[in-house]
Amino acid sequence: MIRLLISLYLVVFVSIVLINQSSELIWKSWVHQAPDELRHAQQVAKVLQGSVSDISQLPATVETLSSDDVAWLPEQMAALQQGDVITTFTEQGNALLTFRINGGDELAQLGPFLPASNALAKKYLFKLLSFAVLGLLLVLWLRPLWLDLMQLKRVTAQLAQGQLDISIQPSKFSAISNLTSQFHAMATKVASLMSDQKQLVNAVSHELRTPLARLKFALAMLAAKDPKEVQAMSQDVQEMELLIDEMLGYARLEIAAESLEYHFFDFSALVQCQIDKLQRTNSKDLHVALSPNIQLYADQHYIARVVQNLLQNACKYGKSKVHITLLVNHDEVELHVEDDGAGINPEDRNKVFAPFVRVDRSRNKASGGFGLGLAIVQKILTWHNGRCEINTSELGGAQFVMYLPSSKNPLSLEGRAIS
Known part of the structure; x- marks a missing residue:
């Protein structure tokens, strides 16, 4: 920071001195020495x-x-x-x-x-030119700084999207070149930690499958001696398997961001297909209102995962009713999923999108889940420039509203290739 201030002070000071001296010489030779x-x-x-x-x-x-x-x-x-x-x-x-x-x-x-010519216009012209030259010198000083700041912005955006192949080329003439180099070192370290974390999750999840398989075999051998105890232990093993599957699925999402396949598809048909699947295994009253032929430009597989998670979440925590509404509002596609359950307190609404966070502190087996469903929803929507908000439903429970850019919105297609 001290280097930045000193550099700015020197540039402004030297520029003002040079401009004043040059202006004085030009003024004397152009105005006062001009014959009249x-x-x-x-x-x-x-x-x-x-x-x-x-x-x-x-x-x-x-x-x-x-x-x-x-x-x-x-x-x-x-x-x-x-x-x-x-x-x-x-x-x-x-x-x-x-x-x-x-x-x-x-x-x-x-x-x-004839009277002496009025030099007022020349005086103001000189002032304007002096300020313009000073502004140009400041722009030249700010350009390397601006380029470094744009690089920092680009790297932070890459890290936020899970891209780990980052590179920075700090300018030698920038006043924050040291800061840029330090930020690059930090970003490289963060990228390395993120990569190690992915590998650790995958390795641990895979390694746990072997002892779990041995436990299941041992429990099957003991089932005849103590059926009740063996059944409880089997449920614990199944819960561990589900947790491992969820962790693996969430870890794969970090890698999947680099290989998304965008194309146009009928989002209305996709939502209806997920509702049909849900009705086969669910007895709750589903009220459906879908606008037809809504086109999206996105990765169909992962958008289907988002819809599936939101529907399952509503059916899991709703008592008897679930309302599903799909519409287009201006340049956004909105999917409303609401239930008549206990709802989510306003202070907890941002927390539920974090991994392994659940509003139900007891984590009982009746409600199920490990707090990764909504984290997956948030991550996939971030890839697609979308978002998810939680409100209070008219049914008394929670209302999840998913927003995605419409295919009619040019911003939604920026930087993407049609497959």
């Missing part, structure tokens, strides 16, 4: 005043008058007595030059002359 009629006449009057000692020596074109012929102002009279050349103006705005001859009462008057 009045300035030349003033120089001639000075020479003429010093070269003549009598009125008869004046050229015939020079008008002469007495000091009493004009009502001079006191300061003008004082200037004449001191031998200065004074300037007066006619009603037409032309200048007259008057001076005393040899200290007497006789006065010589030259003119009329």
Whole structure:
């Protein structure tokens, strides 16, 4: 930070000094040295005043008058007595030059002359050019800084999307080159940790399958001796298997982000297909209102996973009713899934999208789940520039609203290739 401030101070200080010095030189040579009629006449009057000692020596074109012929102002009279050349103006705005001859009462008057040109426009033009040059120098100083900041933005976006192949090329002339290098080292470390975490989850999940398989075999051998105890232990083993499957599925999502297959498909038909599957194994009252022929440009497989998780979540926690609504609102496709369950408190609504977080603290087997379903929903929607919000349903429970960009929205197609 100190380096940044010192660099900015030096750039501004040196720029102002150079601009002021250059402006002063140009101003003197362009404005004050520019010839005009009045300035030349003033120089001639000075020479003429010093070269003549009598009125008869004046050229015939020079008008002469007495000091009493004009009502001079006191300061003008004082200037004449001191031998200065004074300037007066006619009603037409032309200048007259008057001076005393040899200290007497006789006065010589030259003119009329055109007045000196107004330098006000040139003055403001110089100021404008000076500020423009200063702004240009600041832009040149800011350009490497801006490029480094854009690189930091790009790297953070890559990390947020799970892309681990990051690279930064800090500018040598940037005031934050050290910060950029440190950020690159940190981002590389974070990417390495994320990669290690994925490998660890996969390795642990796979390695756990072998002892679980041995446990299931041993329990099957003991089933005849103590059926009740063996049944309880078998349920625990099944729960561990489900947890491992969920962890593997969530770990695969981190890798899947790099191989999404986008194409157009009928989202209305996809939602209806997931509802039909749910009705085969669920007895709750489903109220469905779907707008037909809604087209999406996305990865159909993972969007189907999102819809499946939201529907299963509503049926799991709803008491008897589930309402499903699909519509297009402006440039977004909205899927509303609401139930008549206990709902979710406002302070818990952001927490439920984190992995392994459940509103039900008891984690009883009756409700099931490991807190990964909504985390998967959030991750997939993030890939598709979508989001999910939780509100209070009119049925009394929770209302999940999924938003996805419509295929009619140009922003939804940006940076994607149609497969």
